[in-house]
Amino acid sequence: MAAATTAQAPQEPAAVSLNGLTFSYPGCAASVKDANLELPRGSRCLLIGANGAGKTTLLQLLAGKYMVGRSVITVLGRSPFYDLQLTCSGQLSYLGTSWRKDVAFAGYGVPHQADITAGKMIFGVEGVDPARRERLIRLLDIDLYQRLTTMSDGQRRRVQIAMGLLKPYDVLLMDEITVDMDVLGRQDLLDFFRDECESRGASIVYATHIFDGLEGWVTHLAYLENGQMKIGGGRSVLPELKPGVKLLHVVEGWLRKEKEARQAREREQRASGAAPAAAPVAPTRTPFDMPSKHLAFFR
Numbered sequence: 001m002a003a004a005t006t007a008q009a010p011q012e013p014a015a016v017s018l019n020g021l022t023f024s025y026p027g028c029a030a031s032v033k034d035a036n037l038e039l040p041r042g043s044r045c046l047l048i049g050a051n052g053a054g055k056t057t058l059l060q061l062l063a064g065k066y067m068v069g070r071s072v073i074t075v076l077g078r079s080p081f082y083d084l085q086l087t088c089s090g091q092l093s094y095l096g097t098s099w100r101k102d103v104a105f106a107g108y109g110v111p112h113q114a115d116i117t118a119g120k121m122i123f124g125v126e127g128v129d130p131a132r133r134e135r136l137i138r139l140l141d142i143d144l145y146q147r148l149t150t151m152s153d154g155q156r157r158r159v160q161i162a163m164g165l166l167k168p169y170d171v172l173l174m175d176e177i178t179v180d181m182d183v184l185g186r187q188d189l190l191d192f193f194r195d196e197c198e199s200r201g202a203s204i205v206y207a208t209h210i211f212d213g214l215e216g217w218v219t220h221l222a223y224l225e226n227g228q229m230k231i232g233g234g235r236s237v238l239p240e241l242k243p244g245v246k247l248l249h250v251v252e253g254w255l256r257k258e259k260e261a262r263q264a265r266e267r268e269q270r271a272s273g274a275a276p277a278a279a280p281v282a283p284t285r286t287p288f289d290m291p292s293k294h295l296a297f298f299r
């Protein structure tokens with residue numbers, strides 16, 4: 001009798017996987033150092049850290065904007081830098097800070113300075129499910145007849161977010177995109193994202209400094225300190241986040257500890273003569289360091 005073979009289901013690749021990621025901008029010290037993280041499908045990961053900790057850099061690396069080794073970063077088992085289809089298809093979507101100037105969709109940038117209505121912009125995207133489009137327009141409370149040039153920052157931001165969400169992504173990377181939105185808009189959007197993760201297994205990495213209402217929303221956390229991933233994983237890596245405890249207070253505690261440790265290190269360096277004890281001195285400026293409007297005086 002032939003031995004029974006048990007068919008093993010192929011393991012689904014993780015939504016996001018970082019394997020010892022180190023990255024430096026040209027001529028600079030490393031902005032991300034030996035980072036490891038594994039996020040399963042359906043996860044909502046909050047990316048936390050002080051200013052300059054490396055959040056935007058990490059999100060841009062995940063979005064395939066900089067070259068790193070193929071296996072160092074994978075999104076849905078593929079390399080976001082080498083696999084252009086991942087971004088071009090909208091499977092991997094990035095909503096970043098450059099959206100203030102550009103409306104980005106599936107990796108492409110379209111200037112929003114054009115004097116057109118929100119409706120023209122939104123209905124101009126082809127191959128969109130009309131029901132999804134309708135839902136987003138309602139959710140983000142967009143006036144389709146208003147021109148982008150006459151909108152407030154928050155209203156324009158809503159159009160930009162709608163553009164980025166029109167096609168159903170599998171992995172969404174967000175860099176502080178809700179910063180201009182009012183409380184209701186932000187809450188409705190967070191509920192929409194939760195629904196997307198729970199109903200169709202989409203995954204989200206969200207970098208923000210605003211933690212209000214996120215305690216019950218996050219499933220995973222990644223905390224960067226000066227480029228190092230100090231904490232990364234499911235909520236269980238965070239025993240402090242008990243019911244009734246505000247995420248803001250937990251993060252505030254980490255950031256204060258980080259700041260005190262850095263200041264203690266600097267004091268030690270000064271005491272040992274490794275760093276100058278004098279007050280910071282303003283760097284000498286050349287005409288080329290100045291904003292372009294000042295350059296006019298040097299022509």
Ligand SMILES: Nc1ncnc2c1ncn2[C@@H]1O[C@H](COP(=O)(O)OP(=O)(O)OP(=O)(O)O)[C@@H](O)[C@H]1O
Nearest residue numbers: 025026028031049050051052053054055056057058
């Ligand atoms: N284009 C660049 N060239 C050189 N260094 C850069 C560049 N962009 C960022 N950096 C440096 O990389 C580090 C991480 O910056 P990054 O913008 O990723 O931080 P962040 O955590 O997103 O900060 P914030 O909360 O202020 O947005 C910082 O030390 C920053 O000075």
